Amino acid sequence: MPQYRTFTAADAVAYAQEFGGLANPACLVDAQEVGDGNLNLVFKIFDSAGVSRIIVKQALPYVRCVGESWPLTLDRARLEAQTLVEHYKHSPQHTVQILHYDPALAVMVMEDLSSHRIWRGELISGVYYPQAATQLGEYLARTLFHTSDFCLHPHDKKAQVARFINPEMCEITEDLFFNDPFIDHARNNYPAELEAQVAALRNDDDLKIAVAGLKHRFFSAAQALLHGDIHSGSIFVAEGSLKAIDAEFGYFGPIGFDIGTAIGNLLLNYCAQPGHFGPRDAAAFREQRLQDIRELWLTFAERFETLARTETRDAALAYPGYAARFLQSVWKDAIGYCGTELIRRTVGMSHVADLETIEDDEMRVACISHAIELGKYLILIAGQVENVEQFIARVRQKG
Ligand SMILES: Nc1ncnc2c1ncn2[C@@H]1O[C@H](COP(=O)(O)OP(=O)(O)O)[C@@H](O)[C@H]1O
Numbered sequence: 001m002p003q004y005r006t007f008t009a010a011d012a013v014a015y016a017q018e019f020g021g022l023a024n025p026a027c028l029v030d031a032q033e034v035g036d037g038n039l040n041l042v043f044k045i046f047d048s049a050g051v052s053r054i055i056v057k058q059a060l061p062y063v064r065c066v067g068e069s070w071p072l073t074l075d076r077a078r079l080e081a082q083t084l085v086e087h088y089k090h091s092p093q094h095t096v097q098i099l100h101y102d103p104a105l106a107v108m109v110m111e112d113l114s115s116h117r118i119w120r121g122e123l124i125s126g127v128y129y130p131q132a133a134t135q136l137g138e139y140l141a142r143t144l145f146h147t148s149d150f151c152l153h154p155h156d157k158k159a160q161v162a163r164f165i166n167p168e169m170c171e172i173t174e175d176l177f178f179n180d181p182f183i184d185h186a187r188n189n190y191p192a193e194l195e196a197q198v199a200a201l202r203n204d205d206d207l208k209i210a211v212a213g214l215k216h217r218f219f220s221a222a223q224a225l226l227h228g229d230i231h232s233g234s235i236f237v238a239e240g241s242l243k244a245i246d247a248e249f250g251y252f253g254p255i256g257f258d259i260g261t262a263i264g265n266l267l268l269n270y271c272a273q274p275g276h277f278g279p280r281d282a283a284a285f286r287e288q289r290l291q292d293i294r295e296l297w298l299t300f301a302e303r304f305e306t307l308a309r310t311e312t313r314d315a316a317l318a319y320p321g322y323a324a325r326f327l328q329s330v331w332k333d334a335i336g337y338c339g340t341e342l343i344r345r346t347v348g349m350s351h352v353a354d355l356e357t358i359e360d361d362e363m364r365v366a367c368i369s370h371a372i373e374l375g376k377y378l379i380l381i382a383g384q385v386e387n388v389e390q391f392i393a394r395v396r397q398k399g
Pocket residue numbers: 034035036037038039040041042055096110111112113114118233234245246
């Protein structure tokens with residue numbers, strides 16, 4: 001077995017020639033490292049005509065955006081490859097295809113999605129993909145249903161939970177979402193002007209109890225195999241197409257976490273709109289985001305319920321009305337997790353380009369402040385919002 005080493009561009013080309021599955025591997029001649037995420041190396045491998053043909057992704061033994069002072073398990077590459085392979089089985093249209101995985105080198109080779117664009121960039125530029133929210137709802141319904149107790153035999157489910165135990169990556173989420181923003185932590189990063197607003201988060205008993213409940217369910221509710229980090233930067237879109245990538249946070253957790261993360265990133269974009277298009281033009285883009293949220297939830301819920309009605313194997317869970325009851329609890333979880341995504345992306349260490357690229361300082365701070373307030377509000381009211389129309393009305397009320 002090869003020893004782990006960090007790939008150079010030449011290593012990545014040689015690896016893609018061997019494991020890329022191309023009929024004419026010698027055509028692969030060049031590589032460029034294009035990783036813009038927080039964690040890993042990503043190489044595009046080009047042919048002699050300069051066309052990107054295949055992707056080689058390698059985990060580093062530390063958090064890329066911080067450096068060697070924050071070591072991180074290489075096993076995350078296994079969890080990412082395994083999660084994407086499992087999701088591909090259930091939703092091949094909306095999951096990147098993994099072609100090869102190598103545990104010793106913590107490397108995977110995957111389908112090249114250069115014909116697509118990262119959704120976050122498109123949302124920031126105001127490019128609308130009207131089908132994307134529906135397709136994301138379909139992806140979430142199919143992957144989450146087919147890895148849940150509605151579908152799996154109890155023995156298989158338990159074996160799968162064990163195969164996807166992901167303690168190191170879950171710990172990052174546990175800290176960044178549910179701890180750091182609600183205490184005075186060195187990793188936090190927010191505008192000094194918002195100190196009083198952030199201090200109020202630390203001193204709000206109701207909020208901290210609600211966040212404790214969300215963290216507790218993140219620890220313990222092994223409902224389905226989550227993507228675990230399904231934000232708009234982990235989603236490629238093209239006309240009529242959507243593909244999820246980057247699933248190294250995959251584990252069996254509460255379904256509402258994936259739904260809430262996805263909705264949360266649409267809301268972060270909603271909050272950022274005045275910073276990119278000015279208060280007047282922002283209104284139309286904001287309506288698109290609210291429509292995306294409506295479409296995402298309604299598609300997810302409708303597809304999940306249909307699958308539950310037609311394909312549930314467990315006799316008790318198949319009882320008419322139970323799936324609808326379960327989806328109500330998923331919805332309420334999703335609103336809470338959505339709120340934590342808004343807060344961790346504004347107060348915590350890991351920010352989003354939607355807000356960070358707003359050039360005007362005063363406007364940027366105002367948009368960040370809006371996201372923090374909205375996040376706190378959603379966490380507090382999560383249990384009272386019965387449906388997506390009420391959710392949208394509440395978001396509108398908060399400005
Ligand atoms: N399958 C792919 N096809 C084309 N580009 C990709 C692919 N996977 C990743 N990339 C590029 O690499 C970037 C970082 O990938 P990502 O998986 O998000 O890395 P990280 O795990 O470090 O967050 C993406 O934003 C995208 O530009």
